[in-house]
Amino acid sequence: MTTGYVYHELFGWHDTGTNVGLLPADPAAGLQPFVHFENAETKRRMHELIVVSGLIDRLERIRPVHASEEQILRVHTEAYLERIRSESRLPKGGDGGDGFTPFGQGGYQIATLAAGGVIAAVDAVVSGAVDNAYALVRPPGHHAVADLGMGFCLFSNLAIAARHAQQALGVERIAVVDWDVHHGNGTQAAFEDDPSVLTISLHQDNVFPPNSGSVEERGTGAGHGYALNVPLPPGTGDYGYLYAMDQVVVPAIRAFQPDLVLVASGFDASAMDPLARQLVTSEGYRMLTERLMAVAEETCDGRIAMSHEGGYSPVYVPFCGLAVMEALAGAPAFPDPYAPIVTGFAGRDLQPHQQATVDRVSPFVADLT
Ligand SMILES: Cc1nn(C)c(C)c1/N=N/c1ccc(/C=C/C(=O)NO)cc1
Numbered sequence: 052m053t054t055g056y057v058y059h060e061l062f063g064w065h066d067t068g069t070n071v072g073l074l075p076a077d078p079a080a081g082l083q084p085f086v087h088f089e090n091a092e093t094k095r096r097m098h099e100l101i102v103v104s105g106l107i108d109r110l111e112r113i114r115p116v117h118a119s120e121e122q123i124l125r126v127h128t129e130a131y132l133e134r135i136r137s138e139s140r141l142p143k144g145g146d147g148g149d150g151f152t153p154f155g156q157g158g159y160q161i162a163t164l165a166a167g168g169v170i171a172a173v174d175a176v177v178s179g180a181v182d183n184a185y186a187l188v189r190p191p192g193h194h195a196v197a198d199l200g201m202g203f204c205l206f207s208n209l210a211i212a213a214r215h216a217q218q219a220l221g222v223e224r225i226a227v228v229d230w231d232v233h234h235g236n237g238t239q240a241a242f243e244d245d246p247s248v249l250t251i252s253l254h255q256d257n258v259f260p261p262n263s264g265s266v267e268e269r270g271t272g273a274g275h276g277y278a279l280n281v282p283l284p285p286g287t288g289d290y291g292y293l294y295a296m297d298q299v300v301v302p303a304i305r306a307f308q309p310d311l312v313l314v315a316s317g318f319d320a321s322a323m324d325p326l327a328r329q330l331v332t333s334e335g336y337r338m339l340t341e342r343l344m345a346v347a348e349e350t351c352d353g354r355i356a357m358s359h360e361g362g363y364s365p366v367y368v369p370f371c372g373l374a375v376m377e378a379l380a381g382a383p384a385f386p387d388p389y390a391p392i393v394t395g396f397a398g399r400d401l402q403p404h405q406q407a408t409v410d411r412v413s414p415f416v417a418d419l420t
């Protein structure tokens with residue numbers, strides 16, 4: 052199995068500031084300065100574990116290139132692109148637009164490299180140069196919509212790469228799986244009315260964006276039925292996610308018969324993440340990846356490209372990300388030293404209320420052709 056890997060030190064230079072924990076420092080409100088949750092450290096540590104574990108020697112390194120204006124404009128508006136580019140020229144940079152998505156001077160160039168990194172991973176998979184690929188990019192993308200950067204996301208990296216695959220590489224049908232713990236609203240919006248891209252989001256119910264990602268959100272117009280949302284209750288662990296994978300994701304991909312599978316891969320559903328309350332472990336992510344590889348093998352010669360999204364535990368994201376990449380590469384498992392801690396949390400097994408949520412969505416698979 053040949054697995055492509057995209058990482059670049061520039062991603063670590065995306066500056067989200069040092070006084071935005073999630074809220075700007077404000078002494079009167081008792082808010083002390085704190086590094087932004089979406090900071091370089093967690094992703095840099097994942098890269099370094101990939102190197103130190105030795106997995107790097109089994110990967111094909113893929114060099115990211117900056118996404119072009121044309122590629123970005125397949126998803127974003129000209130006005131939005133121009134605003135990010137102009138704010139990026141300012142000494143203090145700017146913000147995607149929601150006030151929680153800061154970037155420093157030069158942030159536009161890093162954001163185009165992130166989108167270009169996912170494009171490079173897709174190019175390598177579609178060309179057959181590699182069997183599958185992981186793009187460890189920053190800033191993330193799955194919340195960004197056509198004219199607004201939000202939720203730490205500037206450009207919709209995965210959506211831009213999907214449109215590139217269709218319009219430049221001739222790929223027709225794409226299935227997108229988003230296992231980041233937050234709803235993949237941006238990716239869903241990009242393909243809202245388009246039946247050629249199936250979007251499936253597994254997320255903790257109503258965490259972010261607010262009032263987004265309900266079971267009832269199924270796409271619009273010709274795209275109705277080609278968006279699936281599984282809003283899992285808080286405390287869902289490995290076997291709740293696996294049940295969603297087995298009952299919704301795999302059958303949907305089998306019915307949709309894509310030419311390519313893309314994954315918005317965040318690790319903030321992990322048992323040690325500060326921004327959500329799920330209980331997924333590195334073993335859970337490995338199992339999810341193996342399930343996805345099997346159905347990708349069955350439908351599209353195993354073509355999978357993953358784009359890194361959220362995940363904020365500097366100690367645990369590295370082990371969750373390593374598990375996914377080991378599965379992609381068919382490599383043996385590097386032991387997860389946190390396993391005794393996270394498997395010790397209760398709730399790893401499928402719970403009735405989690406099963407009930409998934410069972411509300413699985414009937415929608417029958418509407419896919
Ligand atoms: C809304 C709102 N209003 N206020 C006051 C605040 C502090 C709000 N939360 N913002 C958030 C909360 C979580 C994320 C996670 C993003 C991610 O990891 N995506 O994958 C982004 C923004």
Ligand SMILES: [Zn+2]
Pocket residue numbers: 231232233317319360361362
């Ligand atoms: Zn997230």
